[in-house]
Amino acid sequence: xxxxxxxxxxxxxxxxxxxxxxxxxxxxxxxxxxxxxxxxxxxxxxxxxxxxxxxxxxxxxxxxxxxxxxxxx
Amino acid sequence: xxxxxxxxxxxxxxxxxxxxxxxxxxxxxxxxxxxxxxxxxxxxxxxxxxxxxxxxxxxxxxxxxxxxxxxxxxxxxxxxxxxxxxxxxxxxxxxxxxxxxxxxxxxxxxxxxxxxxxxxxxxxxxxxxxxxxxxxxxxxxxxxxxxxxxxxxxxxxxxxxxxxxxxxxxxxxxxxxxxxxxxxxxxxxxxxxxxxxxxxxxxxxxxxxxxxxxxxxxxxxxxxxxxxxxxxxxxxxxxxxxxxxxxxxxxxxxxxxxxxxxxxxx
Numbered sequence: 001x002x003x004x005x006x007x008x009x010x011x012x013x014x015x016x017x018x019x020x021x022x023x024x025x026x027x028x029x030x031x032x033x034x035x036x037x038x039x040x041x042x043x044x045x046x047x048x049x050x051x052x053x054x055x056x057x058x059x060x061x062x063x064x065x066x067x068x069x070x071x072x073x
Numbered sequence: 074x075x076x077x078x079x080x081x082x083x084x085x086x087x088x089x090x091x092x093x094x095x096x097x098x099x100x101x102x103x104x105x106x107x108x109x110x111x112x113x114x115x116x117x118x119x120x121x122x123x124x125x126x127x128x129x130x131x132x133x134x135x136x137x138x139x140x141x142x143x144x145x146x147x148x149x150x151x152x153x154x155x156x157x158x159x160x161x162x163x164x165x166x167x168x169x170x171x172x173x174x175x176x177x178x179x180x181x182x183x184x185x186x187x188x189x190x191x192x193x194x195x196x197x198x199x200x201x202x203x204x205x206x207x208x209x210x211x212x213x214x215x216x217x218x219x220x221x222x223x224x225x226x227x228x229x230x231x232x233x234x235x236x237x238x239x240x241x242x243x244x245x246x247x248x249x250x251x252x253x254x255x256x257x258x259x260x261x262x263x264x265x266x267x268x269x270x271x272x273x274x275x276x277x278x279x280x281x282x283x284x285x286x287x288x289x290x291x292x293x294x295x296x297x298x299x300x301x302x303x304x305x306x307x308x309x310x311x312x313x314x315x316x317x318x319x320x321x322x323x324x325x326x327x328x329x330x331x332x333x334x335x336x337x338x339x
Contacts, residue, residue, distance in 0.1 A: 049155075052318060053322065053325055056263070056319065056322040057322070060259060060262070060267070063263070063267050063270050064262050064266045066266070066270045067265065067269045067270050070090055070091050
């Protein structure tokens with residue numbers, strides 16, 4: 001085996017790299033929800049609805065990653 | 074030390090993968106029905122259920138609503154207020170049947186993934202996601218073109234107001250790519266990938282747990298199999314949540330795209 005040679009499933013490595021961004025993004029979204037709820041508890045319902053929409057949009061990238069990791073080997 | 078064997082490769086275990094989603098036609102002998110597999114059957118039953126539900130809902134208008142009428146009216150007014158009126162604006166009634174139909178159809182098709190008799194979400198076959206997205210894409214572009222004319226719609230979609238002229242060569246290709254080419258891709262792939270990955274996750278935990286528990290020897294594996302099967306129920310609950318959420322997200326984004334295609338300049 002030559003040094004620095006990657007064997008195995010490159011798709012899963014790609015998915016792992018691609019899940020960094022959405023992981024940070026989802027964390028930021030819900031951090032904002034928690035802080036906003038701490039400042040103004042009455043706004044919790046509206047904030048949570050927007051948070052779920054934002055969560056689905058951000059999570060889409062990670063989910064596309066895992067799906068394409070299977071499709072492309 | 075007979076129970077502990079360290080890392081044992083799992084011979085005889087077929088990991089679930091893309092092949093788990095290939096389903097043969099339901100009537101293999103009949104010559105005209107090669108397209109009729111499990112996905113098509115589920116989608117047709119979903120179509121029937123949704124059509125019957127909303128037709129019945131439109132007829133029975135008792136003053137004091139029964140439980141079924143209450144659920145139907147709650148769903149209808151939720152879509153009408155949150156998506157139609159707040160997102161699209163003042164002529165949202167034209168698009169309300171589309172939003173209601175999209176939400177109901179995608180919800181029922183997603184929930185086939187947790188329904189005991191089927192256990193397969195229809196959108197885990199990518200063609201279903203592509204078809205729904207093609208409808209939405211043609212629709213929101215046609216709505217914009219009908220309102221602004223072809224050139225006017227392209228200008229409206231690619232040039233945000235207030236951008237200085239020297240940025241046009243940068244902004245126009247980027248916005249064109251993002252609004253007209255990438256939107257259908259992400260809309261369809263989001264629905265498909267969520268259903269595909271969710272179903273695959275359930276398959277991994279259940280099939281893996283069953284293999285570990287019943288078909289492998291070491292006691293460590295059997296205990297791990299029990300935990301895997303228990304955890305698969307938690308994943309199942311997550312799947313229910315994700316399926317309902319994805320149906321809602323598809324409808325929300327459709328309303329958003331229609332709204333941004335018809336938005337007036339301030």
